[in-house]
Each structure stands twice: as C-alpha cells, then as structure tokens.
Amino acid sequence: MFIFGIFPFSWSALAFPRQLSFPSVADKFAVCLPSSSAADGVAFLGDGPFYFTPSNLDLRTILSYTPMIRKSLKYYIKINRISIKGTRFHLPYLKSEFVYMTLRSDIYKALVSGFSKATKNIPRASAVKPFSLCLKASTIGSGRTGFQVPNIDLETESGKVWTISEDNSMKRTGNGAACLAFIDGGLGVKDAIAIGTFQMENNFLFFDLANQKLGFSSSLLPLAAALTS
Structure with a gap:
C-alpha cells in the first residue's frame, strides 16, 4: 500500500x-x-x-504512461530493464512501499556494480548503513538539481523511461559522504524490486x-x- x-x-x-x-x-x-x-x-x-x-x-x-498491474492491494508496474550510461540489465516487477528502493540481492549487486563502474573516477567515502556505496560529497557537488552523477533509467513495460536523477539516487548522509540510496533486501524478498518514497520525491x-495505468514525470x-x- x-x-x-x-x-x-x-x-x-x-x-x-x-x-x-x-x-x-x-x-x-x-x-x-x-x-x-x-x-x-x-x-x-x-x-x-x-x-x-x-x-x-x-x-x-x-x-509518460505505463500499465499498472493489480496484485493484492499494492501498485505494481513492470520494469523491463535498468540502464546506467547505456549499460542495461533485465528486471521483473516493481512496486511502491519503502523509503529507499529495495532490491533482491542479485539485482542490487548488478546495480551497484554498474553504478560503481560509471563513477569509477569519483573518490569513495566510507559506507554508511544501510547503504554500501558512498562517494565523497565534495567531489560531486550538490547543485539545484542534485549531485553530478549518472542518471539511472528504468525502462517500463510501455517502453517509456522513468529517469531516477541524481537528487533521487544519492542521499547525503553526513561526514562528507553521499550514498547510493538503494538497499539490498536479500535473496528471499517477496518482490524483486520495491521502489522507495525517496525515489519518488519531486516526481x-x-x-x-x-x-490501470501510471503517469510519471521524473524529477x-x-x-x-x-x-x-
């Protein structure tokens, strides 16, 4: 819900x-x-x-619009793939329930690996729980539209792309760190992907x-x- x-x-x-x-x-x-x-x-x-x-x-x-799937009382949309700087990987359904986007472990590792490669030239900061990949905030800035890091694109069932821009992907956590705001939900989670309210902010x-359709704007x-x- x-x-x-x-x-x-x-x-x-x-x-x-x-x-x-x-x-x-x-x-x-x-x-x-x-x-x-x-x-x-x-x-x-x-x-x-x-x-x-x-x-x-x-x-x-x-x-942009994509079909919504009725499953129990929650809202689901189908995501075909996630892309970071043109690198893609396929995915199952996505729903809305958590503060931060929560992914099944195999998907989470693929996302973090792709984002890590796309930001390989940016200095790292110590990880801050519950996140695992953190960057030095001073090196990526924080302009009006967010940090200077790659967007994360969600390709929906309709072929339309919901872009998770930097202000919805990076969380300033203090101590000079900004962390990729996605969480490893483990291998036993019921839903492979659950989008978080943090990723919905300003969308x-x-x-x-x-x-039975969802209209979305990105940030x-x-x-x-x-x-x-």
Missing part, C-alpha cells in the same frame, strides 16, 4: 479516495512528495488539470486506477530551474 501522509491510497474499497462523496474522483489521483520537511507535498483527486506554477504548465502534458505521479527540479532562470 502506498501511504501519503496519513491517508492510505490503494486498490482497496477502504482507500481514502473511495471514502469521499465524489465517485468521479475515486479512481484517479496524483501525488508529488517533497524532498524537504520545509516544503509541502501535494495530492490531487481526479484527473486534473494539474498546474505547475509559476508557468501554469499542466503537468499532464509531460507525463509527479498520476495514478489512473480506472484505466521536476530541472523543470523548475528552467522556468525560474
């Missing part, structure tokens, strides 16, 4: 949207989680429009339960920077 604040959102008839007296909005909602406690997240019920200020851009115009996600920070520059 995906939890936004204290409101539950799921396929369940007891989910928050279905408790309202407006049937037209019960099966469609959108969320955007903040990356800072100083900022507010937003949730919209219904199918929009969803205006992005100060430009009044309707975010529906920039969304606009539109859940269309009526048509809105570069767009916000472009609109205010």
Whole structure:
C-alpha cells in the first residue's frame, strides 16, 4: 500500500479516495512528495488539470504512461530493464512501499556494480548503513538539481523511461559522504524490486486506477530551474 501522509491510497474499497462523496474522483489521483520537511507535498483527486506554477504548465502534458498491474492491494508496474550510461540489465516487477528502493540481492549487486563502474573516477567515502556505496560529497557537488552523477533509467513495460536523477539516487548522509540510496533486501524478498518514497520525491505521479495505468514525470527540479532562470 502506498501511504501519503496519513491517508492510505490503494486498490482497496477502504482507500481514502473511495471514502469521499465524489465517485468521479475515486479512481484517479496524483501525488508529488517533497524532498524537504520545509516544503509541502501535494495530492490531487481526479484527473486534473494539474498546474505547475509559476508557468501554469499542466503537468499532464509531460507525463509518460505505463500499465499498472493489480496484485493484492499494492501498485505494481513492470520494469523491463535498468540502464546506467547505456549499460542495461533485465528486471521483473516493481512496486511502491519503502523509503529507499529495495532490491533482491542479485539485482542490487548488478546495480551497484554498474553504478560503481560509471563513477569509477569519483573518490569513495566510507559506507554508511544501510547503504554500501558512498562517494565523497565534495567531489560531486550538490547543485539545484542534485549531485553530478549518472542518471539511472528504468525502462517500463510501455517502453517509456522513468529517469531516477541524481537528487533521487544519492542521499547525503553526513561526514562528507553521499550514498547510493538503494538497499539490498536479500535473496528471499517477496518482490524483486520495491521502489522507495525517496525515489519518488519531486516526481509527479498520476495514478489512473480506472484505466490501470501510471503517469510519471521524473524529477521536476530541472523543470523548475528552467522556468525560474
């Protein structure tokens, strides 16, 4: 189940949207989680429009879509492969439930290995639990759109790519370290991949339960920077 604040959102008839007296909005909602406690997240019920200020851009115009799979009460999408700088590896289903993206051990090791190779020229920092790969934060910067490291691309069942940009892949952990914010869930996890809320921050996600599809934007920070520059 995906939890936004204290409101539950799921396929369940007891989910928050279905408790309202407006049937037209019960099966469609959108969320955007903040990356800072100083900022507010937003949730919209219904199918929009969803205006992005100060430009009044309707975010529906920039969304990519992929089918959602109904499995128990959770939201699943199929990921065909992950790519880092063009290097790909195939994957099974992905769901939403944890703070940090949690991967089955074999997938986790492949991801960390690929990211390590792509950042081989960046000095390492000591690992900070629960993460295993950490870089020296001072060497990769932290601009408005995040650290200067490669993006991680998730190719969905529809062929559309959900890009996990640097602000959603790297976590500043203190002591001069920034760590790859993915967790090894072990070999016995029920789901091979569970996307974390950290990876959703500043992404606009539109859940269309009526048509069983997910609309996603990737991080809105570069767009916000472009609109205010």
